[in-house]
Amino acid sequence: MMAADTRKTPRPAVTYVDPFRDGAALRPIPPEARTLLHTVNQKIAARPSLRAIVDYLFDTTQVLIPCDRMGLAFVDETGESVTSYYNRASYERLYVQQGYRESLQGSSLLEVLRKGVPRIISDLEAYGRDHPRSRSTRLLVREGVRSSLTCPLSVEGRVVGFIFRSSREPHAYGPEHIELQMAITERLSQAVEKAWRIEQLEEANHAYTQMLGFVSHELKSPVASMVTDAQILAQGYLGDLTPEQRAKCESMVRKGQYLLGLVREYLDLARVEGGELTLQTRSRVDVMREVLQEAVDIVRPQADAHGMQLMVCVPSPALPPICCDPTLLRIVTVNLLDNAVKYGNEGGDIRVKTETSMDHGRGERLRISVWNSGPGFSKEQQDKLFRRFSRLDDPALKSRRGTGVGLYSSWRIVQLHKGRITADSKQGEWAEFSFEIPATAECAEPTAVDRGSSS
DSSP, X not given: OOOOOOOOOOOOSEEEOOTTTOGGGSOOOOHHHHHHHHHHHHHHTTOSSHHHHHHHHHHHSTTTSOOSEEEEEEEOTTSSEEEEEEEEESSSOOSSOTTOEEEOTTOTHHHHHHHOOOEEXXXXXXXXXXXXXXXXXXXXXXXXXXXXXEEEEEETTEEEEEEXXXXXXXXXXOHHHHHHHHHHHHHHHHHHHHHHHXXXXXXXXXXXXXXXXXXXXXXXXXXXXXXXXXXXXXXXXXXXXXXXXXXXXXXXXXXXXXHXXXXXXXXXXXXXXXXXXXXXXXXXXXXXXXXXXXXXXXXXHHHHHTTOXXXXXXXXXXXXXXXXXXXXXXXHHHHHHHHHHHHSOTTOEEEEEEEXXXXXXXXXXXXXXXXXXXXXXXXXXXXGTTSTTOOOOOHHHHTSOOOSOHHHHHHHHHHHTTOEEEEEEETTTEEEEEEEXXXXXXXXXXXXXXXXXXX
């Protein structure tokens, strides 16, 4: 009589479980686990970023699913490679970190991507021997990882990425863990997709503002040099010019100054959006001298060229010194004056008015207003004024040159000063832009606020 073969069939290094077809292989979720899952799914939506989502899951779900390491990765648009986005572990030395990229060709992740089914690697060392070209496997084994559970992140039937749970123990994951992870992933996919898209837009916007700032900065010096050369020619320093030649040089100066104005506005926008500048407040700033007079001096030549009368209404008594960033407030004031010149009537009036007043509940406030005669705008168009690149759809204004960024940058700067900026108009007659900020003399403490944030 032959003895029975007691050798066990070796467990495969990689297994896939289709939750829709392999129901018998799964385990029902206990009531206490369902209660925790319900809480987890509610909390996921409240996390502010992808990193916060992964951190929350790592910290709170280990009682359900063993986890020494958790990673989030996304598939590129071609579906040919996967890039690690964020990793969290209970140990310090990580060899697979953010930005790590690996081809999906020949990887067992292809099955997860194509069919949207979870994958368990029970023995990562054995898997590495079977897949010697998998660099990520070698790196994870160096970290001490011995088994992993991978679930796809799907949005509208399309796999956009993966969430990896890893253990430093072999054979740490079974069908019961797949059922739990899939219950988490169902809610996680939507939150991850939304947060990832937002972060991609933010990165694209940051890259755009960096490019905008670089191009604007590179244009500034040569354009300023050309304007200076044209002014030298027009003023006869290199010899007498005919009236026609002088007129052409003066036209070059005007066009060059317009380009310099565009460059300045785009540089301001790039700095505000890119967070490159900081709000640096000073106590007891003389607003009349350091903000208004300098801004008026910058814009007055443009107003004179259009035959406009620029008047500053000096208050009595004089404005009190306040806590502010005079450089940034000067940018705001110049932008408002520029707008008054661009959109005002030829030969019209521009009036700058300053005042302080007591606002119940908010203390003393400083208000600066710029009024100009001109076509103005309608009440319906008022809400569009402080949007980035927004220009009003009005035949009377479309012919006036403008970028639509000056008012937006001004709005951001005033917000950082904990103030507000407003606009008013009587269409066909006048327009007025005003901003107000707290008029406290002393700064509470040295301030360095990221300009990319809003208050």
